[in-house]
Amino acid sequence: MDRRRFLQLGAASPLLLGLGSVAGEARAQQRQPGNAGSSGNGKARNVIFLVSDGMSMGTLTAADQYLYWRDERHTHWIDLYMQRDLPVHRGLMDMSSRNAMVTDSAAAAASWGCGHRVNNGSVNIGPDDEEYPTILQIAREAGKATGLVTTTTVTHATPAGFGANVASRGQEADIAKQYYERGYDVILGGGNHYFDPERRDDGEDLYGKFEQAGHEIIRDRDALLALSDSDVGVLGTFSNWHLPYEIDRLHNEQSKQSVPTLAEMTDAALQRLNRIGDGFVLQVEGGRVDHAAHGNDLGGLLFDQLAFDDAIGVALAFQQEHPDTLVIITTDHGNANPGFQAGPDLGHGQFEKLSRFKGTGLTHIVPELNEEVSRDTIRDRFKETLELEISDRETDMIYDFVRGDYELPYHRTNHIRSLVAKVVANHLDFNWIGRSHSADYVELAATGPGAEQVGPFTKNTDLHQFMLKALGIEAVQEAANRRGVRVFA
Ligand SMILES: [Zn+2]
Structure with a gap:
């Protein structure tokens, strides 16, 4: 015992x-x-x-x-x-x-x-x-x-x-x-x-x-x-x-x-x-x-x-x-x-998109986003993991960010994870105030x-x-x- x-x-x-x-x-x-x-x-x-x-x-x-x-x-x-x-x-x-x-x-x-x-x-x-x-x-x-x-x-x-x-x-x-x-x-x-x-x-x-x-x-x-x-x-x-x-x-x-x-x-x-x-x-x-x-x-x-x-x-x-x-x-x-905010699809469209997610961006998208990443890979990762078709502008922002050519204004969110979240927010109107407690x-x-x-x-x-x-x-x-x-x- x-x-x-x-x-x-x-x-x-x-x-x-x-x-x-x-x-x-x-x-x-x-x-x-x-x-x-x-x-x-x-x-x-x-x-x-x-x-x-x-x-x-x-x-x-x-x-x-x-x-x-x-x-x-x-x-x-x-x-x-x-x-x-x-x-x-x-x-x-x-x-x-x-x-x-x-x-x-x-x-x-x-x-x-x-x-x-x-x-x-x-x-x-x-x-x-x-x-x-x-x-x-x-x-x-x-x-x-x-x-x-x-x-x-x-x-x-x-x-x-x-x-x-x-x-x-x-x-x-x-x-x-x-x-x-x-x-x-x-x-x-x-x-x-x-x-x-x-x-x-x-x-x-x-x-x-x-x-x-x-x-x-x-x-x-x-x-x-x-x-x-x-x-x-x-x-x-x-x-x-x-x-x-x-x-x-x-x-x-x-x-x-x-x-x-x-x-x-x-x-x-x-x-x-x-x-x-x-x-x-x-x-x-x-x-x-x-x-x-x-x-x-x-x-x-x-x-x-x-x-x-x-x-x-x-x-x-x-x-x-x-x-x-x-x-x-x-x-x-x-x-x-x-939290979710008001958007064009009034909630249900957002939920429908969320229900198609197949994993976290943290596991399946973010690790790929280094300075070598191609625009195609960026788009593919969002498509495969979250079933989201991201725009050329969104793809460019990520492409530039990982190469040090773009930054987010609030320094605590100046991080690739927050940029990925901002892109997701464009599609689901789910947003965050920062990255900490x-x-x-x-x-x-x-x-x-x-x-x-x-x-x-x-x-x-x-x-x-x-x-x-x-x-x-x-x-x-x-x-x-x-x-x-x-x-x-
Ligand atoms: Zn805690």
Whole structure:
């Protein structure tokens, strides 16, 4: 196994020595029937925290409108707002970090993970190198199972924000090691690079270690779909780095067979976590919505947002069967604030064009656009990937740009990816304000026990306390305070 061994490993950290003993009390309390969550607003046994990374409001809207045009149904996210029988609490959230109005993903996830605003780029580490205990550690100490699911490397900033402490988000090899030392139960996503001894700089065999500790190791979609009904942990990595964009995955037979969808990973994680602990905390991230926004890629953005929405559907279906589950749905920051604008074909023509996209420009167009590229290749790439017939003028702009003879006026968008996006915008009227994170307040929604804590406006760090309260494990904090153990500064 074994859970005990993991708990011992966790308790090896001096900070957690104190936390471990008080958590023991919390665990004992929780085992008494009816006592779980008695001190909180809710009685949540489980928390599912879903985050679409870098989702601007225009992304949420466009994905819903496109889906309605295509399938005559709303996204699960918007549908939740329309239902009357499932109370939803929603509002805006301020995601500022300790040192910046515009957060990065690490500081954003850390604000939820540890309840503190940290500097951009750092993961649950304070200004004086304090290591703040994370929600997954606290949940684990309270007897909960723990899980991280994402389409990025599993060691990327957002999942790390729920379970790791490192000075810099780039320390993904260290983050992978911490996942092992802290004994997280279900870890699914990309990032073989950080577990494979052949690829890790220190040669450490993390797969071997996880396996010794009782985890199943899986490496492709078939293995995920064939997971047994056992109650051991699972570590699954389905690519060396990030998983492919959903639209690229869908149009590549090999990826389609080997890489699971975010919804499939979420479903597998929920089934397994539900058998492991006394309830669970699971983070689910649609991590590449952010990458598509940075790259100004419409197909990448909307199909990854829809794949994220499918995972919301899985989480809400689980909640229907397990009403003692708090489901939180949000994003960590906007990115590039895109959206459809009025155009000659009033929406539907735009959607029709979008439905014919066969991949991302980031994967299939941009890599070809170097100073050697011919006008024919430029036109062919747009035609083959997006089924767009671009004009001679558009072809010339790209031809000149890659040779340094043309530039875009806003220096942050003076990039080939933005120029490709401008050409796409000429055909679909979908546009972007830049290539980076935005300062906007973000959408936050919650349903289930404890959701009522979400009001019209939430500070990011409050969400950490909401989760603890809903789970009824703020007792960990109170007991620690009594003993003078600095759990929450
Ligand atoms: Zn982010």
